[in-house]
Amino acid sequence: MSLDLPDIGFGTSGAKGHDCADATRTALDAGYRFVDTAQMYDNEPAVGAGLRLSDVDSEGRSPSGSRTQSGDREDVVLASKILPDNLGYEDAKRTSYESLDRLGVDAVDLLYVHWPTGAYDPEESLRALQELHDEGVARNVGVSNFTPELLDEAREILDADIAAHQVECHPLFPQDELRAYAAEHGHTVVGYCPLGQGEIFDTPEIQEVAERHDTTAAAVCIAWAVEKEALVPIPQSTDPEHIRANVEATELDLTEEDVATIDGIDEERRLIDPDGAAWNQ
Numbered sequence: 001m002s003l004d005l006p007d008i009g010f011g012t013s014g015a016k017g018h019d020c021a022d023a024t025r026t027a028l029d030a031g032y033r034f035v036d037t038a039q040m041y042d043n044e045p046a047v048g049a050g051l052r053l054s055d056v057d058s059e060g061r062s063p064s065g066s067r068t069q070s071g072d073r074e075d076v077v078l079a080s081k082i083l084p085d086n087l088g089y090e091d092a093k094r095t096s097y098e099s100l101d102r103l104g105v106d107a108v109d110l111l112y113v114h115w116p117t118g119a120y121d122p123e124e125s126l127r128a129l130q131e132l133h134d135e136g137v138a139r140n141v142g143v144s145n146f147t148p149e150l151l152d153e154a155r156e157i158l159d160a161d162i163a164a165h166q167v168e169c170h171p172l173f174p175q176d177e178l179r180a181y182a183a184e185h186g187h188t189v190v191g192y193c194p195l196g197q198g199e200i201f202d203t204p205e206i207q208e209v210a211e212r213h214d215t216t217a218a219a220v221c222i223a224w225a226v227e228k229e230a231l232v233p234i235p236q237s238t239d240p241e242h243i244r245a246n247v248e249a250t251e252l253d254l255t256e257e258d259v260a261t262i263d264g265i266d267e268e269r270r271l272i273d274p275d276g277a278a279w280n281q
Contacts, residue, residue: 002140002161002162002163002186002187003077003109003110003140003163003164003187003188005034005077005164005188005190005232006032006033006034006077006232007226007232007250008032008034008222008226008232008233008234008235008246008247008249008250009032009034009035009036009077009079009190009232009233009234010023010024010027010028010032010034010035010036010234010235010236010243011036011192011234011235011236012024012035012036012037012041012043012046012047012236013038013041013192013236014041014236015041015043015046015236015238016042016043016046017043017046018046019046019238020043020046020047020050020238021046021047021049021050021053022050022238023050023237023238023240023243024046024047024049024050024051024053024054025050025051025053025054026240026243026244027050027243027247028050028051028054028055028056028076029054029055029056030243030244030247031247032243032247033056033075033076033077034076034077034079034232034234035047035050035051035076035077035078035079036079036080036166036190036234037078037079037080037081037103038080038081038083038112038114039080039081039082039083039086039095039099039114040081040083040084040114044080044099044102044103045102045103045104047078047103048102048103048104048105049104051073051076051078051103051104051105052104056073056075056076076109077109077110078103078105078108078109078110079108079109079110079111079112079142079164079190080099080103080108080110080111080112081111081112081113081114081144081166082095082096082111082112082113082114082125082129083095083114083118084114084115084116084117084118084119084120085118085119086118086119087113087118087119087120087121087124087125087128088119088121088124088125089121089124089125089127089128090128091119092125092128092129092132093128093131093132096111096128096132096137096138097137100137106136107136107137107138107139108137108138108139109138109139109140110138110139110140110141110142110163110164111129111132111133111137111138111140111141111142112141112142112143112144112164112166113125113126113129113142113143113144113146113154114144114145115144115145115276115277115278116143116145116146116150116278117276117277117278122150122153122154122157123157126154126157126158127157129141129158129160130157130158130159130160133160140160140161140163140164141158141160141161141162141163142162142163142164142165142166142187142190143162143165143166144165144166144167145166145167145277145278146165146167146278147278147279148177148178148181150278151165151181151185155185161186161187162185162187163187163188164187164188164189164190164232165178165181165182165187165188165189165190166189166190166191166192166234167189167190167191167192168191168192168193168270168271168272169189169191169192169193169194169225169231169233170191170193170194170195170196170200170221170225171196171200171203171205171206171221171224171262171265172196172200172203172265172267172268172269173196173268173269173270173271174228174263175189175191179228179229179230179231182230182231183229183230187230188230188231188232189230189231189232190232190234191225191231191232191233191234192234192236192272193271193272194221194222194225194233194234194235195218195221195222195235196221196269196271197271198218199269199271200217200221200269201217201218201221202217203217203265203267205261205262205264205265206220206221206262206265208261209254209258209261209262212258213252213254213258215249215252216245218235218242218245218246218249219245219246219248219249219252220249220252220254220258220262221233222235222246222249222250222252223249223250223252223253223254224254224258224259224262226249226250227254227259
């Protein structure tokens with residue numbers, strides 16, 4: 001893998017303001033080392049504030065505005081995504097620099113094309129992404145909500161390696177094809193909605209495994225993801241107890257029987273399915 005991601009990331013979709021900043025700080029202090037935001041979420045300033053408030057900040061600013069050096073910020077992977085409407089060449093460049101200002105950092109560790117929709121044009125959008133990488137705005141580049149065909153196209157256009165592909169992924173939507181593609185081409189699938197928005201917790205197979213381990217369905221979903229090759233889940237929560245429980249679930253050891261039980265679920269359910277998504281074209 002071109003970018004070594006931790007076993008779990010912290011998703012911030014839907015979180016805003018002080019709640020987002022507090023949740024980001026809680027997540028980092030609980031042990032998360034991968035934080036995911038996006039221009040679309042309208043919370044980059046809050047995520048940046050949470051990073052500076054946490055015990056791992058090493059890129060905060062002193063009252064005079066100069067950089068400070070404390071903690072282990074270099075261990076944190078900070079990711080953001082370019083809004084689909086901003087994917088024209090000029091807008092992609094401009095707004096990505098603005099994202100750095102909003103986050104209060106000199107660079108993001110991972111910058112994605114959020115959806116291949118809106119102003120997305122493969123040649124122009126990916127040229128901008130490549131230049132942002134070359135200019136040091138993004139240490140690594142990724143894409144989100146792509147199909148295998150679009151991944152092939154992006155790999156041909158980009159000089160930089162695709163480090164990650166972010167898509168919906170959970171036990172009822174395991175993304176077997178895209179995970180196999182990621183393993184073959186050396187990038188990571190970053191799975192959003194890894195808890196199936198709670199709608200999959202009552203699935204009998206998940207309940208069965210949870211009962212075996214005397215744990216929760218949420219913990220089982222995260223542990224299942226951790227067991228999978230080239231997959232990193234990014235659950236979202238602003239509840240401190242849930243935030244800590246999710247990271248603790250990475251320590252849950254599922255047996256081969258447990259994984260086989262979950263993999264045997266005879267149901268598929270995609271939860272995020274906009275009409276304009278690439279797979280609906």
